[in-house]
Amino acid sequence: MPLKACFHQSLEPDSILMRNPIRRSKKIGLTQGGRVRDGDASQKRSRVRQIDAIWTKLSERPDDGEILFITENPSRDYYHPCDEKDIRKVLAHLPRRHWRHLRAVVFRRSSARDRANGVEARRRYLCVILNPFPVSNEVDWGIRPPSLKVRSHYAPWCDRWEVRDGRHFHVWTAEQVRRYYRYHLFLHEMGHLNQPAFHSLMRREDFAEDYALTWARKLGQL
Known part of the structure; x- marks a missing residue:
């Protein structure tokens, strides 16, 4: 079975491994990939080995100059705002040395906990994972x-907030979401891929965020 077909099969939505990903909570400002206010970055250790096996296999793909793109079914209420073509257009503007270690981009079906914690994107080894977005293009932030x-943090990409029945909603347009995924989430994770190994957690997040904002400005998106 071809390598690409093999990974497609192992990463189908019905796969237990992909339906139960590593759990991670994040703070805005500390880590820009999620919206949890008081969570600490932590992993559910019972599944680390299983999930690591997937990311390890993808990351150990031979450096043939090609990037593997994998798309999962996002579920009925979610969609993937961008696709392989969109990401390749962004990569075309980056120096080759910045993405020479990138092995895979996964448009993933997120777990219930990822959705609840607002985890939008992450890096695993040499892979960039992008979670889907609600089809309503609205995010419920609760009563606070x-x-x-x-x-x-969100103002450059979408600054429309509404209050309904005491709950706060962040209301996007489809184009705003697509722009945010391409020029912030993806570039932020590329920043992690290019950061020095000796950086502390806080410094890693600052570096990745600076990388994303710098390149968004260079590409005329800010």
């Missing part, structure tokens, strides 16, 4: 108003 830090 988003902090100034949260609003500032």
